[in-house]
Amino acid sequence: MHIAEGFLPPAHAIAWSVASAPFVVQGVRSLTREVREHPESTLLLGASGAFTFVLSALKIPSVTGSCSHPTGTGLGAILFRPPIMAVLGTITLLFQALLLAHGGLTTLGANVFSLAVVGPWAGYGTYRLLKRYEVPLMVAVFCGAFVADLSTYCVTSVQLALAFPDPGTGFLGALAKFGSIFAVTQIPLAVSEGLLTVLVMRLLKQSSKGELVRLGVLSKRKQQQSATEVGTGAGA
């Protein structure tokens, strides 16, 4: 769940907007480049945005007795790298802020920073790290999506704690408070998001193998080896 409209003091709202802006600008650039160079990827880009749209519309009950929704940013970050996800996440947040009174325009910067910047980067980083250690693809995808989801709400908790430190215990006291509201609620939802992202990735593996190879999710080498058993393509 995003920070509601007007619930960050003006100075914080402006600071987070300034922090997010360069990432969104960079994202728009990568997105236009991707569409220009690979027009065929437009469909998959749309599908990644759609995944975020679906997941962030589903408010799901959690173990804490409250509801929250997943983010769906892990998939796009793994497929197209985080900058592009900054744009797709911002579009989703704008839609919710303008039509659903969910999140807000004054808190858009802060929400973009957590959902569309930190989440995708943290998830993508986790995914790449696990892949480097040759963890099976689907395990890496699950962990990437899980981290993207959970880190988003950890950042939200930090943002609110910075703006509203506890009078007695200060920043850390407030962080514990907001963390128990956002982050703990989010843990089972992050697991759900991980499972759903794995599901979509499995469907993509069946339907769009060529594109996954081009995007570097599936390695060309492995495919050739399994197809021919001849290791001549190892250098490619």
Place this chain on the structure above:
Amino acid sequence: MSRNAKINTLLLLAVAALAVLPLALGLGDHKKEPFTGSDAQAENAVTELDPEYEPWFSPLYEPPSGEVESALFALQAAVGAGVLAYYFGLRRGRRQGEERAAARATARGEARAEAHDAQGGSGRSEAEES
């Protein structure tokens, strides 16, 4: 059911279980208002921490009722699900089309090769194929 479809179904069941269990186990029973949104709880926490804080901006448009709001959320999910379904449907159709075209091409190739054998192997059909 194929192994693939089984795994996919299990994944969906696990997600459904994660969503339903908190409700079934009554994990919200200790609260005055069970299963409210975490954003509303954060708003309450803000007012607790800083009772004087007043939100300084309100949404430009607010759905007039819970029903309208849930309709808009459903719309958002439906749009997303529609695009995803379009993508996977299109891919599946294209793949099947390609497979069919490939099957037809090999069938034609075989037929031609048979004709070629019957002719006793003139160079003409080979040139045609290339």
